[in-house]
Amino acid sequence: KQEVTQIPAALSVPEGENLVLNCSFTDSAIYNLQWFRQDPGKGLTSLLLIQSSQREQTSGRLNASLDKSSGRSTLYIAASQPGDSATYLCAVYTNAGKSTFGDGTTLTVKP
Amino acid sequence: DAGITQSPRHKVTETGTPVTLRCHQTENHRYMYWYRQDPGHGLRLIHYSYGVKDTDKGEVSDGYSVSRSKTEDFLLTLESATSSQTSVYFCAISPTSGSSYNEQFFGPGTRLTVL
Numbered sequence: 001k002q003e004v005t006q007i008p009a010a011l012s013v014p015e016g017e018n019l020v021l022n023c024s025f026t027d028s029a030i031y032n033l034q035w036f037r038q039d040p041g042k043g044l045t046s047l048l049l050i051q052s053s054q055r056e057q058t059s060g061r062l063n064a065s066l067d068k069s070s071g072r073s074t075l076y077i078a079a080s081q082p083g084d085s086a087t088y089l090c091a092v093y094t095n096a097g098k099s100t101f102g103d104g105t106t107l108t109v110k111p
Numbered sequence: 112d113a114g115i116t117q118s119p120r121h122k123v124t125e126t127g128t129p130v131t132l133r134c135h136q137t138e139n140h141r142y143m144y145w146y147r148q149d150p151g152h153g154l155r156l157i158h159y160s161y162g163v164k165d166t167d168k169g170e171v172s173d174g175y176s177v178s179r180s181k182t183e184d185f186l187l188t189l190e191s192a193t194s195s196q197t198s199v200y201f202c203a204i205s206p207t208s209g210s211s212y213n214e215q216f217f218g219p220g221t222r223l224t225v226l
Contacts, residue, residue, distance in 0.1 A: 032213050043201060044154075044217040051212070089154070093213060098169075099144075101154040 002027045002094055006102035014110050017080050021105045023073040023090035031093045035064050035075050037086040038104070044089065047075070080109045114138050115218035117202050123224045130189040132221050134202030136182075142205045143185040144215065145169075145177060147198040154201070160185055192225045199223070 003026045013019050023033070032051045036044040048057045048064040050073065056065040063076040073090060087104040094100070114137030124130050134143060144159040146169075156169030158177040166177050174196060176188045189196055202218040 034215060036217075043219045044203075046214055046216055049214040091154075091215070099156055099215070103153045 002030075002092060002100040004090060004092055004100045004102040006088075006090060006105050008105060009103065010106045010108075012108040012110065013080055015080060015082060017109075018076070018078050019080055019107070021075040021077070021088050021107070023075070023102055025071045025073075025092045025100070027092075027094060028068045028071050029094060030068065031095060033064075033066055033073050034091045034093070035062075035073075036089045036091065038089060039086050047088075077107075080107075082109045082111050085109050115202060115204055115216060117200075117218040117221050119221060120219065121222045123226065124192050125226050126193055127191050130192050130223065130225075132187045132200055132202075132223070134185045134187070134218060136185075136204045138204060138206070138216075139182060140204040140206045140216075141182075142207060143179065144203040144205075145175070145185065145187045146201045146203065147171065147196075148201060148220075149198050157187065157200075189223075192223075194225050197223060197225045 005024045007022050034049045035047040038044050048059055050057050050066040061078040066073045085108050087106045089104040091099050091101045116135045118133045142161055145157040146154045148154045155171045157171055157175050158169050160166045160179040178186045200221045203215045205213055205215045
């Protein structure tokens with residue numbers, strides 16, 4: 001059974017700092033991996049999708065990497081801003097329709 | 112934002128009553144999903160659909176049924192609601208072609224309370 005772990009569970013940083021969020025998974029036979037952000041009381045917003053054949057994806061200040069062999073993905077956020085405060089979740093898809101989510105990392109960026 | 116709506120957005124019901132949640136999409140995506148989100152358990156897949164009338168079970172399907180008679184609508188039914196089904200329910204969709212292949216897009220959620 002696929003298990004997804006996100007460490008740390010919570011992170012607090014000062015504005016402007018670069019930071020890395022981690023996502024680990026136990027079964028490397030994945031189709032793709034997706035990073036989301038969730039604001040309190042809201043739905044999930046897709047940030048980046050990495051296909052299994054890719055090693056990284058970039059969108060603005062965000063960069064996500066994928067290392068299937070080691071079962072790891074990282075989400076790098078450059079020059080963090082208070083508006084980046086949210087819970088960040090990763091999800092891995094092992095075949096069509098099957099997904100496993102991590103519990104998320106709650107990020108607080110202090111002005 | 113992807114064109115996904117969920118109704119109702121909030122519902123309070125009593126134990127033993129049937130409840131139906133609706134997910135509606137305007138994107139014509141083939142795959143649709145129902146998840147529940149609970150503190151300490153994260154997001155868990157209930158059921159998903161890979162086409163009209165084609166559905167399959169997820170991780171926590173007991174006590175739930177689904178139906179998809181049209182591409183745009185995916186219904187989740189709690190046959191006899193229990194307090195353990197108090198949760199926030201999310202619908203998601205994903206395309207099976209194009210640059211967003213397999214990327215999931217989520218609806219705003221339905222907060223269900225079973226008393």
